[in-house]
Amino acid sequence: MELHRKYGLRRVINACGKMTHLGGAIVLPEIAAAAAESMRHFFVLDELQAAAGRAIAASSGAESGCVTACSAAGITLGVAASMTGANLPRVLQLPDTTGLKDRVLIQKGHCVNYGQPVTQAIRLAGARPVELGSVNRCTEEELVEGLSGEGVTAVLHVESFHTVQFGWVPLARVVALAHEHGVPVIVDGAAQDLRLRGLIAAGADLVITSAHKFLCATTGGIVAGRRELVDAVYLQNRGIGRPMKAGKEAIVGAIAGLEYREAEDVDAWTAEQDRRVRRILDRLEPVPGLALGVDPDANGCPFSRARLTPDPGATGHTAASLAEALAEGDPTVVVRAHHTDRGYIWLDAIEMTDDEIDFTCDKVERILTGKSPAS
Secondary structure, three states, X not given: OOHHHHHOOOOEEEEOOOEHHHOEXXXXXXXHHHHHHHOOOOOOHHHHHHXXXXXXXXXXXXXXXXXXXXXXXXXXXXXXXXXXXXOHHHHHHOOOOOOOOOEEEEEHHHOOEOOXXXXXXXXXXXXXXXXXXXXXXXXXXXXXXXXOOOOEEEEEEEOXXXXXXXXXXXXXXXXXHHHHOOOOEEEEOOOOHHHHHHHHHOOOOEEEEEOOOOOOOOOOEEEEEOHHHHHHHHHHHHOOOHHHEOOHHHHHHHHHHHHHHHHOOHHHHHHHHHHHHHHHHHHHOOOOOEEEEEEEOOOOOOOEEEEEEEOHHHHOOOHHHHHHHHHOOOOEEEEEOOOHHHOOEEEOOOOOOHHHHHHHHHHHHHHHHXXXXXX
8 A cells, every 4th residue: 555645645765763753663574463463353451461571571681561652651651650659549649749759860961852851751740850960960979969858759861862971970870879779760761672681781670662663663662670660650551651551563563573683683683784884885985075984873772874974165065954955855865963063964774775775875966966876
């Protein structure tokens, strides 16, 4: 079925990566088949979530897990769980936090916006975010001072290249200091499923990641962590988590994605991403006025991106105008344009076929030189 034609939508060449605003990821055939099969059946969802918990535990090393509507939902429900535990009357009380510990500590440099402010995800549970330090500096002393205050229910730690990358307390120390004060640590690792086992091993009490990014599954959030906190997260489905619950296709998709990952040769996957990046560099190397480079994933995931830095004097284009020109037309080419103010864009090839890489490189050359590659 030609959905783009049917609904009057532009086709998309995704040179940006695993981004929610583009629909997450292309769902792998094996995972799509499992999700499609689930839609032909009924399940006792508590049993299905228990099966997901076993799959998440096996894949992550956590005690348990569950599936939410998305990772943003998982953050809100993780915060809620830290306030209520498995106490149903407290679950039903939220977002009224009267009598509950409701302060969530977060380093100011971690107060990112991933489509919504992460502090809003905290407030949705009825909790109060408490920002520590300044944007580019938070010390252990400031974290300890915050932990020593009244009413602290959790620390939220964001693992993302969107955070300030210096001057803050790293996860291992956050966990150590928080646990000294009996406070759980919740990790927002939305695009960190490739690092899920390591984040759990670092001692985080809950780690939330997306099923629909590198796992290439249906849309959903994967919550992994200590059993009692995971149980409290799932219990929120009887309260404020009701609008954030996962359907059967999301749960089965997440399980299938985790099973696929367990059998996957990650080294071979990385080699394939390296090949795609090299194809981009080889295609664009002759373009005058365009500097090329390769940047590893800033989050520590095992792949790289191609960096394109146009010389405005030689090409007539800045990074921003190049990104805008690539986005025009049908298909639209959406690049990773987070750093246009620094003069460059990234081409993330993870979701690109070779034909799409060639189309994109041809378009870059045409924009920057005014010539067709064949001319």
